[in-house]
Amino acid sequence: MSVDQLGRLDKDILVDGEWSGAEDRTDVRHPYRNTVVGSVPVVEKARVVGAIDAAAAAVETSTLSAYDRYELLSTAADRVESRLEELAQIVTSEEGKPITEARNEVDRTAQTLRLSAEEAKRQFGEFVPMDPQKGTPRDHCFTQREPLGVVAAITPFNFPIMLMAHKVGPALAAGNAVVGKPATDTPLSSIALFECLDEAAEEVGAPDGLINVVTGSGSTVGDAFLEHDAVEAISFTGSTAVGKHLANNSGMKELTLELGGNDPTIVWxxxxLEWAAEQVVGGACSNAGQVCNSVERVLVAEEIEAEFVAALVDAVADVSVGDPHDAATDIGAMVNDDEFESTVDLFEETVEQGATVEYGGRYGGDLGDRVFEPTVLSDVTPEMPAATQEVFGPVIPVIPVTDFEAAIEEANNTEYGLEAGLFTQDIDRAKRAADRIDAGGVNINTVSGYRTDHMPYGGFKDSGMGKEGIKYATEHFSREKLVGFHEGTNA
Structure with a gap:
């Protein structure tokens, strides 16, 4: 299916088993072509509350077994795979990422649902002996996992369908009901995912309300999630500012917060160097740099800085910029004017403070309204904006360091702590980095942006709290209960 065959996509919301619209709607625009792709409802708070109420009722009435939940998620994965090209074209149309990356995202979405399906069958407890404590008989006690109830899932624009699957899949696997809220810029592919889930839910006989999706103002929907007692958990991926607001106002709700990053990759x-440069360019330019764990700072031993910068320039020269629906394109448009302009401002301020443009530096104009050319910067110091702020665009700042101790110190010189990368063949150096870099993940001989969908993923400091990754998210969306059998009477 081509983008032209899609036509205009006017999607609705799903509440309590019914798809419905609203009087107020908002357009979704193509970032590269600047055309209207479709629209979604802008719902009022009462509709969100209705979705939460429906989800709470569904949890109470659901009799789905672990195998039923496995079937639901497996069937949804089948639906996603059967619509792979259509869904990929939707992702590219609303988010601007190259079609090859969009196809990979949809494929990973199906894999995430399948991994979640398997996890539904692995909600094990354990035997807990009582007699290790003095004077206690050998009573039989065990633990069991139970769902929390209603899980609210809030996702960002940059991986609009895959990140929703990362939240909804584990939540359903654990036996919860869900209410999803996709990003306003990129809601269409998330809603298409819920179409697949809704069909699968009907097939296995799930109660209405188990799966819901709403669209509208982030503050309206988010406040409803925070205020409703039935919402037991909120899983949010997005900005650190919003994440802190959720943390400060969530009370006793369980939170998973996947927030910003300023991720370092050390090249020793x-x-x-050529191999490392190719990986760094890929890690910095994927999705036009709009990835929270992308390569945002490159820390290089000063004696190889010139050689490595030359290798980066050679690698980045092979990156193609253009229409994201063209399979030959590596970088398309950034998602909206705000993201584009913030990258421009950060780049310009860094150059004004003395950084050197080794490659790139062009943006807008003939390239496209929201297109930023992949750019390599040298002579970057730790105080410059490209080193201190989150770089959410295809800008590669290279920062020289005097020794490995300085590299580790600079890697930690940030309020964030999401992921880090290190290229070295020295096992002792790798172990030092693994132990001392203050981040949720340290990747040896690859970049900070490395991620598989089953691994534990989540940062420290202002990068968030909790872990995604199917097993870890499913555990977080459930609670552990101790059941004890003690000696009774014979009466």
Missing amino acids: HDTD
């Missing part, structure tokens, strides 16, 4: 002299 004992590695293949």
